[in-house]
Amino acid sequence: MKLSNTLIWTLADSLVTAHSTSQHIGAVQHRRLTDLVRHARTSSPFYRHHYQGVSQNIENIAQLPSVDKATLMGSFDDWVADPEVRLKDLKMNFLNDLDRVGDLYLGRYMVMTTSGTTGEPAILLQDDQSWKVINVMGRTRPQAIVTRINLVQLARRGMRTAALFATGGHYGAAAITERVRRVSPLIAERTRVISVLRPINEIVAELNSFTPTLISGYPSIISLLAEEQRAGRLRIEPLHILCAGELLTPFARHEINKVFNCPLTEGYAATEVPALAMQCTENRFHVNADWYVLEAVDENHRPVPMGVESATVLVTNLANRVQPIIRYDLGDRVTLLPDKCSCGSALPSLFVEGRTNEVLRLEGTDEQQVSILPLALGSVIEETPGVHRFQVVGHNPREISIRLDVEAEFEKPRVEHEVSKRVKEYFDSLGVSAVKIIQDPAPPAQDHGSGKLRQVIGG
Numbered sequence: 333m334k335l336s337n338t339l340i341w342t343l344a345d346s347l348v349t350a351h352s353t354s355q356h357i358g359a360v361q362h363r364r365l366t367d368l369v370r371h372a373r374t375s376s377p378f379y380r381h382h383y384q385g386v387s388q389n390i391e392n393i394a395q396l397p398s399v400d401k402a403t404l405m406g407s408f409d410d411w412v413a414d415p416e417v418r419l420k421d422l423k424m425n426f427l428n429d430l431d432r433v434g435d436l437y438l439g440r441y442m443v444m445t446t447s448g449t450t451g452e453p454a455i456l457l458q459d460d461q462s463w464k465v466i467n468v469m470g471r472t473r474p475q476a477i478v479t480r481i482n483l484v485q486l487a488r489r490g491m492r493t494a495a496l497f498a499t500g501g502h503y504g505a506a507a508i509t510e511r512v513r514r515v516s517p518l519i520a521e522r523t524r525v526i527s528v529l530r531p532i533n534e535i536v537a538e539l540n541s542f543t544p545t546l547i548s549g550y551p552s553i554i555s556l557l558a559e560e561q562r563a564g565r566l567r568i569e570p571l572h573i574l575c576a577g578e579l580l581t582p583f584a585r586h587e588i589n590k591v592f593n594c595p596l597t598e599g600y601a602a603t604e605v606p607a608l609a610m611q612c613t614e615n616r617f618h619v620n621a622d623w624y625v626l627e628a629v630d631e632n633h634r635p636v637p638m639g640v641e642s643a644t645v646l647v648t649n650l651a652n653r654v655q656p657i658i659r660y661d662l663g664d665r666v667t668l669l670p671d672k673c674s675c676g677s678a679l680p681s682l683f684v685e686g687r688t689n690e691v692l693r694l695e696g697t698d699e700q701q702v703s704i705l706p707l708a709l710g711s712v713i714e715e716t717p718g719v720h721r722f723q724v725v726g727h728n729p730r731e732i733s734i735r736l737d738v739e740a741e742f743e744k745p746r747v748e749h750e751v752s753k754r755v756k757e758y759f760d761s762l763g764v765s766a767v768k769i770i771q772d773p774a775p776p777a778q779d780h781g782s783g784k785l786r787q788v789i790g791g
């Protein structure tokens with residue numbers, strides 16, 4: 333095995349790069365990009381075709397045409413750089429089998445699907461190098477976690493991690509946690525994946541008995557836990573909270589801080605670029621630019637100046653060869669910050685402007701209000717065969733409507749019926765049984781302001 337393929341090398345390289353100059357990081361990034369593009373051109377039929385007419389000499393990443401999820405998913409078998417990977421087989425023999433969450437497809441690829449905020453689900457494979465980078469970045473770069481956490485308390489009370497994500501599928505964060513559990517029995521013993529699809533009182537009871545010292549989860553569930561803690565039903569004392577998957581609003585951050593009184597760190601990533609950026613002690617996101625490229629661009633994919641909010645971002649994953657992600661439209665609005673961050677990191681920093689799904693407040697039994705998490709509801713709908721895109725609109729605590737785009741080979745009325753049935757079952761499990769679910773024949777509508785599709789809009 334080449335030295336550059338080992339975990340130790342990835343770890344040492346990450347530590348050296350984190351303390352180097354922006355020029356050095358730029359040079360590393362360019363070298364890796366050149367290698368990745370060469371690989372994509374030779375091993376991915378999709379990119380070979382997509383890059384026809386593009387110079388062999390890539391001086392600037394903007395020479396390459398961008399890609400989006402719909403195009404790549406539509407050419408899945410041509411997109412992947414391993415001819416043994418076939419979408420049909422992957423779906424039938426792997427994704428449909430929930431016992432295989434966190435397992436390796438073909439004995440060599442970690443598999444994750446997107447959920448919730450992104451509309452059409454994507455299926456992403458990570459090869460060995462990409463998995464090493466996810467692990468190493470997760471351990472070496474989030475300086476905010478290492479410096480903020482009370483390590484004496486952690487040593488005294490013991491590490492017990494509660495990971496609160498949507499389960500029941502191969503979703504990003506849950507699949508990564510399950511993979512880590514499979515690789516390390518020690519971590520498996522001390523890590524519990526708790527599904528946010530369960531009723532909140534069950535989640536609270538499990539947390540009260542598990543007494544986690546570390547918590548990770550979507551901001552919407554963490555906010556709900558803060559409400560439960562304030563009401564006295566939840567009684568935990570976490571030493572650190574990591575939020576991921578959705579954007580934390582300043583109000584929610586303030587509330588969580590007030591109730592739990594422990595450090596809170598946000599990740600900014602996506603299943604396509606799993607270790608894209610991490611928050612520093614100054615609350616900025618730093619892009620791990622040695623392994624990921626992030627371009628802030630306007631709606632025509634031209635770069636926007638530093639300090640100006642972008643229309644979207646294009647991301648490139650330099651670590652993953654099996655399924656090249658090169659100038660991929662992620663859809664988030666960000667502002668790249670021109671000045672050097674006072675935390676000392678030479679990695680580029682940014683603010684994220686947001687993903688804008690909302691928590692639905694619905695009426696439960698005994699007229700109690702039940703909060704429905706957008707990512708949880710999204711995963712219930714997206715798991716239904718035939719759903720291409722969806723949007724849920726909450727009109728009032730007793731009525732919601734669902735808009736669906738259905739895949740061409742499916743009959744819309746059947747898919748609508750199945751979605752209504754699944755959502756009703758999910759609501760029933762939460763004690764929300766009097767809510768009327770309407771199928772709106774209109775397609776999901778984009779937000780007038782941002783142009784983004786909001787999957788869940790509160791009433």
Ligand SMILES: [Zn+2]
Pocket residue numbers: 612613614616618673674675676677681
């Ligand atoms: Zn910083």
